[in-house]
Amino acid sequence: MDFAERVYGIVRAVPAGFVVTYGQVAALAGFPRRARHVGQALGKCPADVPWQRVVGAGGSVRVQPAERQLELLRAEGVVILSTRVDLRRFQWRPGPLAFA
DNA sequence: CCGATGACTCACG
DNA sequence: CCGTGAGCCATCG
Numbered sequence: 119m120d121f122a123e124r125v126y127g128i129v130r131a132v133p134a135g136f137v138v139t140y141g142q143v144a145a146l147a148g149f150p151r152r153a154r155h156v157g158q159a160l161g162k163c164p165a166d167v168p169w170q171r172v173v174g175a176g177g178s179v180r181v182q183p184a185e186r187q188l189e190l191l192r193a194e195g196v197v198i199l200s201t202r203v204d205l206r207r208f209q210w211r212p213g214p215l216a217f218a
Numbered sequence: 219c220c221g222a223t224g225a226c227t228c229a230c231g
Numbered sequence: 232c233c234g235t236g237a238g239c240c241a242t243c244g
Contacts, residue, residue: 121241139226139227140225140226140227141226141227144226149240151226151238151239151240152226152239152240152241153226153227153239154224154225154226154227154239154240154241155224155226155239155240155241155242156225156226157224157225157226158224158225158241158242159225160225161224161225169225172225173225174225174226174227175226175227175228176227179225180225180226181225182225187225220244221243221244222242222243222244223241223242223243223244224240224241224242226238226239227237227238227239228236228237228238229235229236229237230234230235230236231233231234231235
């Protein structure tokens with residue numbers, strides 16, 4: 119299982135209406151220092167991967183143009199506060215058995 | 219092989 | 232809040 123595959127598996131596990139950060143995904147994948155590569159992998163991910171649910175640390179959107187991602191997130195109920203996702207309420211925390 | 223690149227992050231001013 | 236700079240590291244040309 120390579121890095122990208124793990125990333126896709128993790129992102130697919132994020133429920134609609136929630137988001138995770140690049141660094142968080144990298145850590146969950148077992149590679150805490152590869153936040154940048156999460157983005158690289160998402161750039162060419164399969165269609166069934168909800169890439170819009172991955173944002174930068176602090177809730178910032180790094181995708182250009184950002185409007186596209188913001189639109190998809192709003193559509194699933196995520197509240198955007200002036201170009202930033204309200205992580206306080208929408209960051210997903212994997213439960214103990216999320217990946218067992 | 220090597221340097222440039224980048225959907226990152228953090229510290230500082 | 233904004234810009235800078237420095238670590239980071241796989242991928243690309």
